[in-house]
Amino acid sequence: MTFIKSRSQELDIPEGNPFENDRLDRSQFSNILTDVVSFYGQTGCVLALGGEWGTGKTTVVKMWRQALNNKGFKTLYFNAWASDYTEDPLMALIAELSELSADNGTINKIASGAVRIGVSVLKTVLKGALKKTTGIDAEAISDTIDATMDIGEEYLKEFEEQKATLEDFKDNLRNYIADNAGEHPVVFFVDELDRCNPHYAVAVLERIKHLFEIPNIVFVLAVNKKELSNAIQGYYGSSKIDSDEYLRRFIDIDFVLPKPKLDAYFDFLYAEYGFDDFFNNETRQQTFGRKDEPGAFKTVALSMCKEMNVNLRKMDRIFAYSRLALMQFGPTTYLLPDIYFMLCFWKVVDPQFYNQISKKAFTVQELLQKLEEKLPTAFFRKEGDYFYSSNNMVYVVACLLYCYDITGTGERPVASTLEGIMNESTKKNEYKIQSKYFKKEDLNEALDYYKRGYSEECRHGLRFILQRIELLHSFSI
Numbered sequence: 001m002t003f004i005k006s007r008s009q010e011l012d013i014p015e016g017n018p019f020e021n022d023r024l025d026r027s028q029f030s031n032i033l034t035d036v037v038s039f040y041g042q043t044g045c046v047l048a049l050g051g052e053w054g055t056g057k058t059t060v061v062k063m064w065r066q067a068l069n070n071k072g073f074k075t076l077y078f079n080a081w082a083s084d085y086t087e088d089p090l091m092a093l094i095a096e097l098s099e100l101s102a103d104n105g106t107i108n109k110i111a112s113g114a115v116r117i118g119v120s121v122l123k124t125v126l127k128g129a130l131k132k133t134t135g136i137d138a139e140a141i142s143d144t145i146d147a148t149m150d151i152g153e154e155y156l157k158e159f160e161e162q163k164a165t166l167e168d169f170k171d172n173l174r175n176y177i178a179d180n181a182g183e184h185p186v187v188f189f190v191d192e193l194d195r196c197n198p199h200y201a202v203a204v205l206e207r208i209k210h211l212f213e214i215p216n217i218v219f220v221l222a223v224n225k226k227e228l229s230n231a232i233q234g235y236y237g238s239s240k241i242d243s244d245e246y247l248r249r250f251i252d253i254d255f256v257l258p259k260p261k262l263d264a265y266f267d268f269l270y271a272e273y274g275f276d277d278f279f280n281n282e283t284r285q286q287t288f289g290r291k292d293e294p295g296a297f298k299t300v301a302l303s304m305c306k307e308m309n310v311n312l313r314k315m316d317r318i319f320a321y322s323r324l325a326l327m328q329f330g331p332t333t334y335l336l337p338d339i340y341f342m343l344c345f346w347k348v349v350d351p352q353f354y355n356q357i358s359k360k361a362f363t364v365q366e367l368l369q370k371l372e373e374k375l376p377t378a379f380f381r382k383e384g385d386y387f388y389s390s391n392n393m394v395y396v397v398a399c400l401l402y403c404y405d406i407t408g409t410g411e412r413p414v415a416s417t418l419e420g421i422m423n424e425s426t427k428k429n430e431y432k433i434q435s436k437y438f439k440k441e442d443l444n445e446a447l448d449y450y451k452r453g454y455s456e457e458c459r460h461g462l463r464f465i466l467q468r469i470e471l472l473h474s475f476s477i
Helices: 027-039 057-070 090-100 104-117 122-131 138-181 198-211 225-236 243-248 262-272 275-279 282-291 293-307 312-326 337-349 351-358 364-374 393-405 440-451 456-460 463-469
Strands: 045-050 075-079 186-191 217-223 253-256 420-423 428-431
Touching: 027 045, 027 057, 027 217, 027 253, 045 057, 057 075, 057 186, 057 217, 075 090, 090 104, 090 138, 090 198, 104 138, 138 186, 138 198, 198 225, 217 225, 225 243, 262 275, 262 293, 262 312, 275 293, 275 312, 282 293, 293 337, 312 337, 337 351, 337 393, 337 463, 351 364, 364 393, 393 440, 393 456, 420 440, 428 440
Parallel strands: 045 217, 045 253, 075 186, 186 217
Antiparallel strands: 420 428
């Protein structure tokens, strides 16, 4: 039996060479970031390591953390999302600190101080406020005044106690970090903060700012700042909150990971999911080898992923799904690999559009208009010659349009509605369909190529591909 992966495996990070298996050449950022945390080590700081979801921030953090460990740094890692079911992150943060030393004496003092800091006198204040609503007679007012004075004295007393407790907490924490940091600062990674519920995310920021602002410790927040800003606005219940200004209170340094170069990651996924096991099957090569199926697949797949700014996580999902559905194609089954990938892409990225294609909800003209809306304009630049090639997008689009046109509700294709009218001066067919980007003569020639039946693979329409993408056929094992 043939087995394929449902997703690419988590990157192996060798201890001796953390970036050995990195496909995106991110070791250069490790050296820069290490210099930054070393420079700010004595004073301490909070560094935001920014990037959009799915761009590999967690992988960078894990590789960089190992590189820091190799250089003698002590590092900690806190997955905020894994503990956001708790009300307060303080004890979870302190629990991570205990990893620095086997001596639990000081860390227990810190934890004890954290518990005392969490005690609030608001309940007492609330009682006074409630008592004030019990009546308006002179005696009630007198009682309220007395109660308020008592509450004020109690509040000031507890405030002084909390202030002393906070100072003790920070002294214990400062000494604990200094004793365990060594010649380098402790680097405390906080990951997945942007995925937490807004209240917990803000609580983490507040705790780090007010309780952990001490020398010899650098916090690294691996975050999507856009999503974290949304969380802050959600916390305050208003989109008018200047979340960027709010975050400046907590973050000293911003470092945004550049967008990764997708070519190397594309090659990795293509090999990881074993597409060549399918395309280079001996029987398939004998049947379709002249068609250069891998070339057609790779050209369109890489172009779509790059031009449409697909992040790494989504790119992985697209490849995983397209390889899964490919299991339903036998070695002698027609595929149209470029069209196949486009449909798998939309199945994952834009299922509504995919379903409209599957249900044939558009006219051919409407489908072309939708394609021109959804595909980047770079797709419509003419490349190559007039004969079909995988890098000539006018032929790829024309192929999709023609196959869509003859697709019926069942396996059998239906008659094409595309009518070409012969131009007597040019002796070439002209079609009524209009394109915003393609030259009229280029689109006419490409449509005519498929209409005249020069491509045998297109005679089936899209239904046989769609049914396999929707996993409606038995797997070809």
